[in-house]
Amino acid sequence: MATDSPTSASPTSTEAPAKKKRWTSRAVCRTVDAGNSAYCAVCDELIKFRARIRAEQIICNVYVKNRWDRVEHYHPECYEQAGSPYGEPKG
Numbered sequence: 001m002a003t004d005s006p007t008s009a010s011p012t013s014t015e016a017p018a019k020k021k022r023w024t025s026r027a028v029c030r031t032v033d034a035g036n037s038a039y040c041a042v043c044d045e046l047i048k049f050r051a052r053i054r055a056e057q058i059i060c061n062v063y064v065k066n067r068w069d070r071v072e073h074y075h076p077e078c079y080e081q082a083g084s085p086y087g088e089p090k091g
Contacts, residue, residue: 023063027089029076032057042078060086 032055038047047057058074074082079089 020066023066023068025060025062025086027058027060027079027084027086029056029089029091030059031055038073040075040078041072042074042082045075047073047075058089062086 032047032049034049034051036047036049036057038057039045040047047055049055056076058076058079060072060074061068062070062072072086079085
C-alpha cells in the first residue's frame with residue numbers, strides 16, 4: 001500500500017521554480033595591509049598603511065544587474081560622508 005505524503009511526492013508543474021540568488025552590493029570593514037595601493041572612491045586619495053596605527057578601510061563588492069562589477073575602497077570617514085551607499089559595513 002502506497003501513501004502519498006507531502007515529503008515523498010514528486011514536484012508538480014503547480015509548484016514555483018526555485019528562486020535564483022540575488023547578489024547585492026555589500027560593505028566590510030578591514031584593516032589596511034602593508035603594500036595597499038587602493039584609492040578612496042570619494043576623495044581619490046591613497047588609503048595608506050601605517051605601521052603603528054591600525055588604520056581601517058571600507059571595502060565594497062559592487063554588483064550591477066545581479067553580476068559582480070567592481071570593488072570600491074573608502075576611508076571610513078569618507079564612506080560615512082557618502083551616506084554609506086552599500087549599507088552598514090560588516091566587521
